[in-house]
Amino acid sequence: MNRWRYLRNKAGWSLFTIIFVVVLNFFLFRVLSGDPARSYHDPRLSPESNKAILVRFGLDKPVINCIKTINPLRFGACNVNPLNTQFFIYVKNLFQGDLGISFYYNRSVSDILKERLWNTILLIGGGQIFSILIGVLLGIFAAWKARTIIDYGALITGLMAWSLPTFWLGIILLFWGSNHGFPIGGKATPGMSSYPFFTQVGDLLWHLLLPTLTYTIIFMGEYMLIMRSSLLDVLAEDYILTAKAKGLSTFQILKDHALKNGMLPLVTIIAINLGYTVAGVIQIESVFSWPGLGGALFEAVGRRDFPMLQGGFLLIAFSVIIANFIADLTYSYLDPRVRTE
């Protein structure tokens, strides 16, 4: 079955990318910071504690086993047991889900990120659903009404939304919201935990409203533009004329013949754009002090919390790679030419 070969290829490639990111992450924090140990050095701790951290993460050990070309950079000593190098320990820790200890929180990075992952999923999930829904509907409408005032209006709106810096839109909405009774950020009103469950959920949604709105506006424009242009191509295809000749109504043609074909490029673009989605989320979470992954990354930059930065980057990269793979799965399901060829 060729479909399986297609999926095996994609899965293999995702795995390769993950390995690439793992290696990149390791060297990034050891090469760019100059001294490998510096990124783990917390000036607020006593020398003994710092030493303990270095030992715990194996930073007192050679980076990797001797490689001739790297050795001049004082990266590793020769004749070392490869199992006793920083790289091996880093990979081993990673497999155990250990991303180190945050300087700022003095807690396990993976524990903190685990809590925060759900907040981000909540934000991305809602935002994606709304932006895709609205974007796709507007895109269909604009393509259907091509070369009319509706189409031009949608096009200009889409281009404007695409040109907005995410964080700035967030700031403007936050500024407006704070003058209109909206929360000024965060996830819950202080003291909320003593209230009944449903009040808490309501409060959460209330806090989620403006961040989700920001996300929706930013990504809606892009999805609309893609849907519009892909549907314009589809609607000019011969099989649409066939459908019309068959006496199908405009609604039936859009629903049964145009949409599935028109959606195909969108699925690819959603996958390719996941990187931008992440970029958007970092900005939105920073502006709205939303306790998610992006916010964690932002705070870590300000606090020079390197383990958090490293762990956050790794988790984000993993999520995007996996989501990309899922998009490939969806594509192969939607397009019979991939499914059966």
Place this chain on the structure above:
Amino acid sequence: MALQTAEIKPSVPASPLSGFWKTFSRNRIAVVGLGMLIAILLVAIFAPLLAPYDPGASLDVKISDIYNPPSAAHWFGTDDAGRDILSSFLFGARVSLIVGFFAAFISVFIGGLIGVVAGFYGGQTENLLMRFTDTMLVIPDLPLIVVIVALTKPRLLNIIFVIGIFGWTTTARIVRSQTLAVKSRKFVLRARAIGAGNRHIILNHILPLVMPLLVVNAILVISLAILNESTLSFLGLGDPTAISWGQMLNFAFGRGAMSAGAWWALVTPGVGIVWVVLSLTLLGQGLEQVLNPRLESHHLMPGRPSVQSDAVVESATTKKKSKRRQDAPLLLDVRNLSVNYVSAESVAKAVYNVSLQLHEGELIGLVGESGCGKTTLMLALMRLLPAAGQIANGHIYFQGKDITQLNEEELEKVRWSGISIIFQGAMNALNPVRTVGDQIKEAIVKHMPSYPPGTLDERVIELLELVGITKEYKDQYPHQYSGGMRQRAMIAMALSCDPEVIIADEPTTALDVMIQAQILELLDDLRKKLGLAIIFVTHDLGVVAEMCDSVLVMYGGVTAEYADVDTIYNAARHPYTQELLKSFPDLSQPEKRLVSIPGYPPKLDELPAGCRFAPRCPLAMERCATEIPKLHELEDGYHLASCHLVEGG
């Protein structure tokens, strides 16, 4: 299926560059974008002259200077340190634009290099480079940029370099596919044949053709770089010695502009970013439209309403042309039909004053060169004309109704159940993402709502078997069919709702000779078995001789000749028909020399003043160039021909 929209395209411009500027200046989006970009570039260049204050000057900050609202002294108010926001804004433009342009330069250079090398050399090199590109494409770039800038020093040069180094992936992909497309063009192959080196070919032959796409892409990359820079600065990773718009926002947001209600400190820098990014987006979008124009219309755009022209047109006789079917009742009566393609610049008369009568069981052959209005006429019969097409005169009577006057809902009922159509090139006429059986079933469900749903599948299988497709293929997709099978599936689909009339629009083009014969035989069989009336559009006169009852020859959108098939073959009167017959091989006269007709059919928006065939006619007289010939009745109206030569019988 080639709609005749290509014929109403404007003529080729004098030189490519002036042509480019002409289309560019007509594209409002591109012009607005360019204007906005030039404006902000001027602001950035002349910032020292325009700025009322020096934003770098240290000043004694008094509490009363902080976050002052806009006033005559400070048009855009003051910031958290009492500085003039307008001045910071003007200088900030420089930083944002410098980072954007230089970072994009790096990205486009890397991406262009990787794309050209991968596309040009191919093989293992391409494989490796594109794998690497795909890997980089998946890794989220902003977090990576944030991490790297956080680890190194936030200096302007670092920021430019880091943003540039991670922004090349889309460029590489686009340039690679364009290089692939250009590589096999003739002049590149020729250059290689005369021994030109790779470097020479890339620089002199490939790069110029990749350049337009690269420019459009570069504009997008610049806007992304500017957005990335502002985000970095907003996150607190900007160069403290070069205040960009992002940093102004970082300061305002982080230093209490929100609680102070200082909207001017929050709005002003953001408007700058939006202005630049929007100008680039508009310019890029417009340029793409100019360089890569897409179709102006699609099939769901509303058609133009039919009109009746006041110009007096001679009415044609409705005498039965076919001798074989003298007693068959009239089914489809087309009277004086004219179709125009209307655009802003011109009106093309694609079909003019054509009449035809189709009787039960009759097979009319509609013959003519490409671009003579055959397809337009057929589309008009089902009111399927593209958005620019308009029925300019005439009537189409079918089952007591005039199709030209029906509304959309009534049309839906007539289509397929009354008149169905087999398009040429069934590859594209079937939806690639739905099974063939499903697409046939859909038509039955629409037009025969009372059909028992339980037997629908049986009906589909029956239809497929009728055209010689076994039932395993019912749930397969079009791409799993061979070309001939798709065409037969199309016929099965056309039969699905028991139509009275089937239009076969060159159903056998693009098929090999054996399959062609099969399909034609099948159509003829079905006609005899089911009593269908068929309009057969073709330019193959051999097919016409074998199958048809009557023949309508079209030239340049008008009827040249219309008569019984034997009359056309043995006693054609119009020079065009005579020339056409000479150009086709005849098995009974193997020694006959084939002669092609010199010249081309007329452009429909530049028709000759007289007879449309006159410029190519071997028998043309003086009056042919000025006077349009009437459709003369011969043999008591059983034979029509539009030529001055047949005047008076």
